[in-house]
Amino acid sequence: MSARIITKTALRQKLHEFGLQKFPNKQLARMAAVAAPAMSDFEIQHKQPLVKKTTSIPIALYGGRNAVTMLPGGGIGPELMVYVKEIFKYSGAPVDFELIEIDPKSDESNDLEYAITSIKRNGVAIKGNIETKSESTIVQSRNVAIRNELDLYVNVLHCHSYPHVKARQSNIDILIIRQNTEGEYAMLEHESVSGVVESMKVVTKSNSERVCRFAFEFARKNNRKKVTTIHKANIMKLSDGLFLETSRTVAKEYPEIEHNDMIIDNCCMQLVSNPHQFDVMIMTNLYGTIVSNVVCGLVGGAGLLSGRNYGDHYAIFEPGTRNTGTAIAGKNIANPIAMINASIDMLDHLGHKQHSRIISEAVRKTVCKDKLHTPDLGGTATSTEVVQRIIDHILQADLRAW
Secondary structure, three states: OOOOOOOHHHHHHHHHHOOOOOOOHHHHHHHHHHHOOOOOHHHHHHOOOOOOOOOOOOOOEEOOEEEEEEEOOOOOHHHHHHHHHHHHHHHOOOEEEEEOOOOOOOOOOHHHHHHHHHHHHHOEEEEOOOOOOOOOOOOOOHHHHHHHHOOOOEEEEEEEOOOOOOOOOOOOEEEEEEEOOOEEEEEEEEEEEOOEEEEEEEOOHHHHHHHHHHHHHHHHHOOOOEEEEEEOOOOOOOHHHHHHHHHHHHHOOOOOOEEEEEEHHHHHHHHHHOHHHOOEEEEOHHHHHHHHHHHHHHHOOOOOOEEEEEOOOOEEEEEOOOOOOHHHOOOOOOOOHHHHHHHHHHHHHHOOHHHHHHHHHHHHHHHHHOOOOOHHHOOOOOHHHHHHHHHHHHHHOOHHHO
């Protein structure tokens, strides 16, 4: 019999069927863990099949309109989602949102499980950063859990400069492609003895190969000339060594694309001093978080760029730096551009090229031509003023030219 994961909710339902009393959450968690001992820790955390799935799952489409899961998350997420809805309304984008809130303080997984079910049903989601405020070791990060459960193994961040946005570097155009479900984010930790905690970094050849192949295929399709693998194989010779070796092997199949590698600490220095040497960068999970934030800081901060998460079947779009922005929530000063750019990427993915084009052009005019900037970019505009200007440009566009 194949092993399966038993959640606290499922266990409570089973106990109710037998007329047993309810148990506290912690006791249910212990019982659930004992009920599924046959799976390894890695399999329990990731729940990924060993064989790559090949069956196509269609994106939800009803009457010519796409159903998309919307996860606002915490901090500035909810207000940014309101702006996305407004812009979609005025642009006529054929998308209907299924709004799902996840309680960051809850130890229960009901909201998370429903969100994952919704994404599996719709095929596509747009999300803010979902907070996980519980300090319990049995409650994992909601963001990581979603990526692992849906096997969203790769994240793509297009880091590019905006004209007339004050930044530390100009004319940057870098594609960051990161492994999204392994590395230090495997969430396999334990206290071996009192005061000594061990954390496992997981790197597998199969996941490394598909991320590297995705990067080289992406480079080829987008006419990119160079791919750089970022690593720390001089110290982590087995884990990062495997990722580096795999990237070198895959690179041989793409002789028209130059390939080199760079150690992560040197990479950060080179990004600050000479970012123009980079074209496409591939790396494991934690390095991707660091490098993404460094490059976003170079082009103007966390409020501009969007990130794309892809798997074999599902896709999730979000701001590039996964920043909650709790300190500025509700103050009408959050930069809405990153979330709007995420919605543009989503429309492209769904095949609504005309709608994505008109919104993208409206964003470009607002940021670059009108120079209407929120405080994080050195301006004085409010969030709603930026969104209203984008809507004005949309309304001024000649939709009949489509």
